[in-house]
Amino acid sequence: MKRRKHPAQETPQPGITEAIRQAKAELDSAYINLDHALDPDLIDCYIYQLKSAQMRYHFLLHCAKDEEFSLIYRKQQ
Numbered sequence: 001m002k003r004r005k006h007p008a009q010e011t012p013q014p015g016i017t018e019a020i021r022q023a024k025a026e027l028d029s030a031y032i033n034l035d036h037a038l039d040p041d042l043i044d045c046y047i048y049q050l051k052s053a054q055m056r057y058h059f060l061l062h063c064a065k066d067e068e069f070s071l072i073y074r075k076q077q
Contacts, residue, residue: 016067020060027053 030053034046 016060016064020057020064023053023057023060027057029053 027050030046030050034043034050037043037046
Protein backbone atom coordinates (compact mmCIF):
# COMPACT_ATOMS: atom_id res chain seq x y z
CA MET A 1 0.00 0.00 0.00
CA LYS A 2 1.39 3.38 -0.98
CA ARG A 3 1.67 6.20 1.51
CA ARG A 4 -0.11 9.34 0.46
CA LYS A 5 1.90 12.52 0.55
CA HIS A 6 0.21 15.44 2.21
CA PRO A 7 0.60 18.96 0.88
CA ALA A 8 3.43 20.91 2.45
CA GLN A 9 2.54 22.66 5.68
CA GLU A 10 4.43 25.39 7.50
CA THR A 11 3.73 24.00 10.97
CA PRO A 12 3.34 20.46 12.27
CA GLN A 13 -0.16 19.07 12.53
CA PRO A 14 -1.66 20.47 15.72
CA GLY A 15 -3.24 17.15 16.71
CA ILE A 16 -0.19 14.91 16.31
CA THR A 17 1.25 15.65 19.76
CA GLU A 18 -2.10 15.03 21.42
CA ALA A 19 -2.49 11.77 19.47
CA ILE A 20 0.98 10.70 20.63
CA ARG A 21 0.09 11.48 24.25
CA GLN A 22 -3.13 9.50 23.96
CA ALA A 23 -1.34 6.55 22.33
CA LYS A 24 1.27 6.60 25.12
CA ALA A 25 -1.50 6.54 27.74
CA GLU A 26 -3.13 3.58 25.95
CA LEU A 27 0.23 1.82 25.86
CA ASP A 28 0.79 2.39 29.59
CA SER A 29 -2.73 1.16 30.33
CA ALA A 30 -2.18 -1.98 28.26
CA TYR A 31 1.03 -2.75 30.19
CA ILE A 32 -0.75 -2.29 33.52
CA ASN A 33 -3.69 -4.47 32.44
CA LEU A 34 -1.35 -7.21 31.26
CA ASP A 35 0.59 -7.10 34.53
CA HIS A 36 -2.60 -7.65 36.53
CA ALA A 37 -4.33 -10.23 34.33
CA LEU A 38 -4.68 -13.74 35.71
CA ASP A 39 -7.14 -15.39 33.33
CA PRO A 40 -5.46 -16.86 30.21
CA ASP A 41 -8.13 -15.37 27.94
CA LEU A 42 -7.58 -11.92 29.41
CA ILE A 43 -3.83 -12.32 29.04
CA ASP A 44 -4.31 -13.06 25.33
CA CYS A 45 -6.63 -10.07 25.01
CA TYR A 46 -4.16 -7.72 26.68
CA ILE A 47 -1.29 -9.01 24.56
CA TYR A 48 -3.23 -8.06 21.42
CA GLN A 49 -4.17 -4.73 22.98
CA LEU A 50 -0.54 -4.09 23.88
CA LYS A 51 0.69 -4.94 20.40
CA SER A 52 -1.93 -2.66 18.86
CA ALA A 53 -1.01 0.21 21.18
CA GLN A 54 2.70 -0.27 20.40
CA MET A 55 2.11 -0.20 16.67
CA ARG A 56 -0.08 2.92 16.90
CA TYR A 57 2.46 4.70 19.11
CA HIS A 58 5.39 3.88 16.80
CA PHE A 59 3.36 4.89 13.75
CA LEU A 60 2.53 8.28 15.26
CA LEU A 61 6.15 8.85 16.29
CA HIS A 62 7.25 8.00 12.76
CA CYS A 63 4.71 10.45 11.32
CA ALA A 64 5.89 13.19 13.68
CA LYS A 65 9.53 12.57 12.76
CA ASP A 66 8.74 12.63 9.03
CA GLU A 67 6.83 15.87 9.50
CA GLU A 68 9.64 17.45 11.52
CA PHE A 69 12.22 16.36 8.94
CA SER A 70 10.21 17.85 6.09
CA LEU A 71 9.88 21.15 7.97
CA ILE A 72 13.64 21.28 8.63
CA TYR A 73 14.43 20.34 5.03
CA ARG A 74 12.16 23.08 3.63
CA LYS A 75 13.73 25.70 5.94
CA GLN A 76 17.21 24.79 4.67
CA GLN A 77 16.26 25.32 1.04
